[in-house]
Amino acid sequence: MTEESSIHFHLSFIEPQAHYVNVKMTIKGFRNQEYIDVKMPVWTPGSYLVREYARHVEQFVAKSASDDQLDFQKINKNTWRINHSGEDLVVSYSIYGFETSVRTNHIDDSHAFLSPAATFLHVAGHIHQEATITIDLPKTWTKISTGLQKSESDLFTYYAANFDILYDAPFEIGNQDVWSFDAANVHHEFAMVGSGNYDKDRIAADVTKIVEEETRIWGSNPNDFYVFITHNYQIGSGGLEHLNSTVLGATRSGYNQDVFYKNYLSLVAHEYFHLWLVKRLRPKPLGPFNYDEENYTSLLWIIEGFTAYYDNLITRRCGFRDEKDYLQMLALEFNTVYNRPGFEYQSVGLASFDTWIKQYRPDENSANTSISYYNKGAMLAVALDTKIIRETNGVYRLDDVLKAAYTHFYLIEGRGFEEKEFQLLAEEVTGVSLSEIFGAVYTLEELDYNNYFNPMGYELVDLNEHNQSLSLGIKTANNDTRILIKGVDRDSGAWHAGLNVNDEIIGVNGYRLDPNGRELEHIIHDSHAGDVIDVLVARDGLLKTIPVTIGYSDKKAYIIQPLENRSEEQLRLGSIWLSL
Incomplete structure (x- = not known):
């Protein structure tokens, strides 16, 4: 590697409606090497699962700067070894992305959400190499939201000091609703993707309180710029933290509903708290x-x-x-x-x-x-x-x-x-x-x-401590009038009898179940602990009668409530714990 080494990515969207992003990676200065290995991460920080992002890489091509095609070999699941010509290299590939989550790529005709670990290759052994990224927007798209540093000369070019930073900076590209506000001396940008009944001023005011309270706890804020990317769905939740951004899922119609909105604010508080705990203060194995x-x-x-x-x-x-x-x-x-x-x-x-x-x-x-x-x-x-x-x-x-x-x-x-x-x-x-x-x-x-x-x-x-309600120890779901077992509790009557997940309950004690399964509830209600009932199930197309012993439910219903006759000391300490 020479002092002039550099890596530049060029992203384009030739077929976004088919869920593809096209990537061109220009590698300069890595000379005097017999070959160069380029790699894709198998997981993304903050989400602890090997996701095998390389499975979505297609049409991999390597060429020299003079446009000669270079031989390459895929040497393992996420590494491509390119025979080096002594010149600079250009690697081209396409990424398929159509998975709805905060940690995977999703591309369609309206937008592209790019998880960088699932998008960008790096040169093996050079994770500390800086990189630049230029993005070509389709004609109908106008905005890019990311925590990366913008180029002073090109609105659609971004800079990462190393690949740890690049892999921690997702991109939202499309026509998202963008607004900004300042809190704790940090400039914050909101990018709302998809329609929703949100109130920008209300969100800005409430998130400002969260940012300032969390900054107070930690003593200082490590950023001067931060991005909230929210994807609005029919039913949405979940989030993933990043170095100076986060990606959230929300229910588009929930912002004016008390429960949904407060849970959204808790999600914001959770992911923002990770700015300190996880992204900076973290166990040794995680960095x-x-x-x-x-x-x-x-x-x-x-x-x-x-x-x-x-x-x-x-x-x-x-x-x-x-x-x-x-x-x-x-x-x-x-x-x-x-x-x-x-x-x-x-x-x-x-x-x-x-x-x-x-x-x-x-x-x-x-x-x-x-x-x-x-x-x-x-x-x-x-x-x-x-x-x-x-x-x-x-x-x-x-x-x-x-x-x-x-x-x-x-x-x-x-x-x-x-x-x-x-x-x-x-x-x-x-x-x-x-x-x-x-x-x-x-x-x-x-x-x-x-x-x-x-x-x-x-x-x-x-609250259930003295409740002697009866149960078989199963969870069921109604699938088009079919009552299917979806869970069997350990050590329950169903567990010991051998009822299985995906068994269809047809009848109980000689009675066919009604489409909503209420017959089963009635029979259990009229029984006693220790009674045995005959459950007729269909398992893989075969009918089977299984005797099941009814037992007491062990489900808990915990609440946390004030003690009666609290002392002055308890009131004082409690007010410190739950202080506003």
Whole structure:
């Protein structure tokens, strides 16, 4: 590689209606080499699944600067080896993209959303090489939204100091609705894709509150420019964080509905919080990235779980949720975990480590074998927050730990953290022993969370604790009047009897099921625990009668509510925890 080395991409859309983007990659200065390997990432940071982006690469061609075609060989799933002529190289290829998500390419006649890890190749061993990107817009498209630095000379050319930055800067290209506002001394741009009943002024005002509250927590904002890209769908959700941007999914008709809108603000708060936690303050294995394979860590319960705790807490602090609403959202984390039998089989540390094979690949048995580090991490985060508040008499809380960790590991030392040193720093900052909570990360034993809620003046209560409702332990779905089993709970009557997912329930105790399955509900309601009912199912076209024992439901219905007769101290600490 010479000092004059450079990489330039030229993007064009010859057939957007067929879901293609055409890419021309000009590689200059990489001389005195027998061959050059160019590679595509197999995953994108923030979404921990090997997605095999290279499967969408088509029409790969390599030429010299003098337009001579060069021989190449694909040496593995995501690497092309090009025989080097000694001249500069031009690599051309097409990418097919028609998957609706925040982490994959979607191209049609109205717009192109480009996930850079799924679009751009890099020269092997030169991830730190700078790159420029020029985009040719179709005649009917007018706008580009991205967090990358714009060229001063060309409105449609962008610059990335290295490929880590490029792979962390998605592009929205089309006719999106764009507006901007300033918050925490940072210029923010909104790009709304697709129609929706959103109010720009309201969103700008509310997101400003979120940005300023989160900047206050962390002490400083690392950006001077930030982009929110929102894709509006009939039903939409989810998001993915980036270095100075995020991509969100939203329900186009939900902005004037209280629940949908508050959940959208929580999503904004979640992804923006990742500016600090994940994108900068992160575990050692998550930077620098290895784009060729899984990057394992057991600490997603911190970086995602803590963020899942703070997203709704931020909306509470900003005044978007009242106390009751916030506590309902927090209780949802407990219900989600404890209503999956998998919480007795998988620790949150293992859930973090196994995200590459479990989190994004759920099946019919996932609820019986696994939990989400988002929900369980949020539960541990509230335990840490309330314990620190209690033990320090309200002087410190989890906010202070995060700010200190960001300052120490990222701003001062410029590196990732390990779990033990994160715990030690937290204990040093607060003067509180946190070993009980950190120790719960790798065990199946549950904390008594009321030990943490009660000093704040609240209690976690299961409304179903004394409820003896009956159940077979199955989840069903109505598919065109066919009642199909979609889930079987571990250790339930259905589990032990051998009912299977995708069994069609035809009848019970000699009665044919009505199209809505109400007959099954009536029979269970009129039975007693221990009764055996005969369930007639169709399995792969064969009829089979299976005797199933009815049992008590083990489903939880947790709420978090104020204690009666709270002391002045409980009221004081509780007000610190849930302060506006």
